[in-house]
Amino acid sequence: MKNQIVSLSGGKDSTAMLHMMLERGEAIHSVVFFDTGWEFPAMLSHIDKVEQRIDMPIIHLKPPCSFGYWLHEREVRPRSGPNKGKLRRTGSGWPSPMRRWCTREKTNVLLKYARAIEDSLTCIGYALGEEKRLETQMAKRSPRRYPLIEWGISEAEALSYCYGLGYTWGGLYNHFDRVSCFCCPLQSLRNLRVLRRHFPLLWTRMLNMDSRIENNRGFNHDATVYDLDIRFAREDAQSLKPSRKITRYAEVE
Template sequence: MKNVVQLSGGKDSTAMLLMMLERGISVDDIVFCDTGKEFPQMYDHLEKVEKYIGKTITVLNPEKSFDYYFLEHIRTSGDYKGVAGYGWPGHKRRWCTKILKTEPFRKYIGKEKHNLFIGIAADEAHRVKKYKYPLVDWNVTEAEALSYCYKHGFNWNGLYEDFRRVSCYLCPLQRKNDWRILRKKYPDLWNDAMRLDLQSCFKLRDKYSLHDLERRAFAVEDLFIDMFDVA
C-alpha cells in the first residue's frame, strides 16, 4: 500500500512532508490540488519544495475552472435549481473544496489502496477523521510547524507575515482583516475577487458584497474590519 501526502502547500502540510522524510517514512506520491486561485507565491513555494526534497509534486486540476463553477455552472437540484453559478462558498456550501480538491483527488487515486497523510497540526486535533495525521501524533502545533518551515528556508515570500492561512485568496472563510490586507497589499488579486463579486448574484457570507465592503472602507477604513463577522 503506497503512502500519499496531500499537500495544500501551507505550513502544516509542508512541515509534515519534510518531517516524514526526515524520519525516514516512505512517501510514494505528493498531491497538490490547484484551485486556480492560489497566491502566486504558493507556486514558487511548491517549486522550492520539489527542489529541496528531490521529488515531483503531482498537481491536480478540476475539470473546469474556478470562474466557471463560480459564475456559469447551471445547478441541477435544490432551491437554486436552474441558477447559474455557485457564487461565494460558505460554511454550509463549501462547493470549492468538493469540486476543486476532493473530486479531482478521488478521480486521480481511483480504487488504488493507499495511506493518505494530511497536514493538520495538534492545535486542531478535533478535525482528525479516518486518515493519518502525523503532526497530531507528534504533537506539533501550528506555530511549531511554521517555525520548522522557516528554519528549513521556506518563507512563502512573506505570505505568513500578512495572513494566518495561505490557501485560496478568495476563501470566504478567512479572517475579517484578511480581505482588508488583500485589498491594500495585493491589488491584482483583490481586483480579481471584485470582478467575480460583481458578476455573482450571491452575496459574500449572505450579507455583503465585496463592493459594499469596499465602498464603506473608503469612507471610514477602520469600519472594514467590523462589517461582517468572520471567525
C-alpha cells in the same frame, strides 16, 4: 506497507509534514497538490521550490471544471420539485458554509486519486490542536494519517521549522495565520482588510469576479466584495481623519 500519499496544500503544516517524513526516512508514494486556481502567486512559487528541494515530482491535481466555471457558468437546475430540470441560475456564485462546492470538488478529486492507488494512506498536515478536524466525512471514506498530530507538532512549531529550511512564502505568513485561496469567502474580515491593503491586484481580481456573478447572493455574510470594498474604503478614510479629541495640558504653575 501502505502507499503513503502526501496531500500538500503548500501551507506551513503540510510543508513541514512532508519534510519531516522525509527526514525520518519514510517511504512516500506520491505528493499531490490540489490547484484550485485561486492560489496566491507566492504559494505557487513555494510549491515549485518544495519540488526542487525534495527532488521528486509534485502531482498537480485540478478540478474537472474550473472554479471559475462553478462561480460564473455552471447551469443550476433543481433536481426535484415542480421546477425540476429548469434553469434557475447560471453560476453557483461564491461558496458559503451552506454551499461549499469548492471543498466538495477538492475532496472528490483527492479521493479519486487515493482510491486509484492500491493500499493507499493519505497523509494530511493537521497540526497539534486541530484534532477536532479529524472526524470528517472524507476521513471515513479513505484511510488517512496525521503525522504532525502523531509527533505532537503545533502550527507554530511547523512554521518555525519551515522558516529554518529557508522557506518564506514571499512573506505571506507575516500577514496571515493560515494561507488558502486568496478569495476564500470563509475567511475573516480582518484577513480581507489585509488582502485589500497589501494585495491590491488580487483584490481587484476579486472585484472583477464578484461583478460577473449573476444574482450575486453575497461573498461574506451577504455582503458582496463590492460592498466590502466600500466599507473598507470608508474605514480607511475615517482612520485618516484628524482626531477631534481635545488634549488638555497640565497647567504650568
